[in-house]
Amino acid sequence: MKKYFERLYNGIVKENPTLILMLGMCPTLAVSTRAMNGIGMGLSTTAVLILSNLVISLLRKAIPDQVRLPSYIVIVASLVTVTELLIEAYLPSLYEALGIYIPLIVVNCIILGRAEAYANKHTPMLSVMDGLGMGIGFTLALTLAGLIREILGNGTAFGAQLLPQGIDPIGIFVQPPGAFLVIALIIAVMNAIGIKSRQRKLVEEGCSGACAGCASAASCDKAGEVNGK
Amino acid sequence: MNGSLIMIVIGSALINNVVLNQFLGICSFLGVSKQMKASASLGGAVIFVITIASAVASLLYDYVLAPLGLDYMKTIVFILVIAALVQIVEMFLKKKSPAIYKALGIYLPLITTNCAVLGVALTNVQDGYNFAQSVLSGFGTAVGYTLAIILLASIRTRIREEDIPAPLRGAPIVLISAALMSIAFMGFSGLSF
Numbered sequence: 001m002k003k004y005f006e007r008l009y010n011g012i013v014k015e016n017p018t019l020i021l022m023l024g025m026c027p028t029l030a031v032s033t034r035a036m037n038g039i040g041m042g043l044s045t046t047a048v049l050i051l052s053n054l055v056i057s058l059l060r061k062a063i064p065d066q067v068r069l070p071s072y073i074v075i076v077a078s079l080v081t082v083t084e085l086l087i088e089a090y091l092p093s094l095y096e097a098l099g100i101y102i103p104l105i106v107v108n109c110i111i112l113g114r115a116e117a118y119a120n121k122h123t124p125m126l127s128v129m130d131g132l133g134m135g136i137g138f139t140l141a142l143t144l145a146g147l148i149r150e151i152l153g154n155g156t157a158f159g160a161q162l163l164p165q166g167i168d169p170i171g172i173f174v175q176p177p178g179a180f181l182v183i184a185l186i187i188a189v190m191n192a193i194g195i196k197s198r199q200r201k202l203v204e205e206g207c208s209g210a211c212a213g214c215a216s217a218a219s220c221d222k223a224g225e226v227n228g229k
Numbered sequence: 230m231n232g233s234l235i236m237i238v239i240g241s242a243l244i245n246n247v248v249l250n251q252f253l254g255i256c257s258f259l260g261v262s263k264q265m266k267a268s269a270s271l272g273g274a275v276i277f278v279i280t281i282a283s284a285v286a287s288l289l290y291d292y293v294l295a296p297l298g299l300d301y302m303k304t305i306v307f308i309l310v311i312a313a314l315v316q317i318v319e320m321f322l323k324k325k326s327p328a329i330y331k332a333l334g335i336y337l338p339l340i341t342t343n344c345a346v347l348g349v350a351l352t353n354v355q356d357g358y359n360f361a362q363s364v365l366s367g368f369g370t371a372v373g374y375t376l377a378i379i380l381l382a383s384i385r386t387r388i389r390e391e392d393i394p395a396p397l398r399g400a401p402i403v404l405i406s407a408a409l410m411s412i413a414f415m416g417f418s419g420l421s422f
Contacts, residue, residue, distance in 0.1 A: 030252040176249060
């Protein structure tokens with residue numbers, strides 16, 4: 001039982017995909033204009049991540065090693081399509097808000113990264129817990145960024161008015177530059193209070209350090225070697 | 230008509246910059262921009278692949294997926310086509326044009342997982358672009374990506390010499406630079422009419 005909770009802790013705190021590993025930055029920056037969008041995107045990704053980890057773990061002995069990446073991509077893309085159709089049918093307002101970023105869950109590094117680094121080596125139950133932990137970690141990070149941007153840029157939190165009417169919110173925070181600024185400041189605060197983050201590796205050493213779990217890590221490494229020469 | 234085609238290129242390269250405004254391809258934008266030379270090569274490879282991929286995706290959607298009513302399959306089909314296309318382009322260049330292969334080759338596989346490629350293909354379909362519009366919007370997007378990554382790489386060469394407060398070193402200062410670039414690019418929104 002303990003190892004199942006260990007997976008949750010690992011995903012939410014120790015290897016938080018967004019804040020520690022710096023994976024899945026595109027959706028983090030793009031949809032964090034509102035806290036609710038963050039939760040919606042986070043939960044959609046979590047659903048895909050749990051199911052893809054489950055399916056890939058169940059098929060881990062059936063998929064030949066040479067064709068595993070194309071197989072994973074097909075599995076993930078099918079799950080994303082199902083999720084997209086469900087959101088379109090039952091949550092049309094969320095579908096409007098997230099737009100193109102729902103199908104783009106396919107190329108989210110977290111999902112292929114966990115398939116490659118964890119699900120293809122572990123039992124289905126453990127893989128599901130790993131997906132759940134990573135998904136919750138991603139959702140929390142997205143919601144935090146969304147909440148900060150919504151309060152500063154719109155004066156509301158989860159849609160409820162927070163700042164008094166007399167105070168003008170700082171509009172730039174809900175616009176694209178605000179996304180870069182808020183994530184930069186969250187990481188800077190984490191650095192200042194001493195949470196070791198591997199993100200430094202991403203920008204200092206190229207992709208090889210941070211994206212080790214990512215499907216394209218091998219080609220990243222090659223690119224890094226050429227950079228060094 | 231000509232005016233609107235030019236507007237598509239300008240719009241996708243500057244006004245709706247793929248990295249600074251739509252946040253696609255952030256991973257390689259932050260990862261590769263450390264080196265000026267690598268950024269320029271990656272930019273070249275991205276222009277090449279996105280332009281071809283938008284053309285193929287547009288043809289495939291107009292003549293196969295839409296007539297057969299397989300609209301909902303587009304995500305799966307596009308991602309597989311892009312992955313296969315990158316492989317074919319790589320093999321073709323290796324055989325026919327070793328010089329270009331040497332300059333771009335290593336960056337080609339990296340591009341398969343670059344969400345900008347899939348993003349452009351899906352946006353083109355969403356906006357109902359025809360073949361010429363899709364190709365131009367793909368080309369414009371890729372030029373915008375190259376512009377952004379080369380600018381960031383130049384900024385980072387300067388930053389390296391500066392004395393930055395400890396908590397901001399590494400990713401935060403790069404993200405703040407990107408934020409300032411994004412503010413600058415917001416100025417281009419005045420170009421749309």
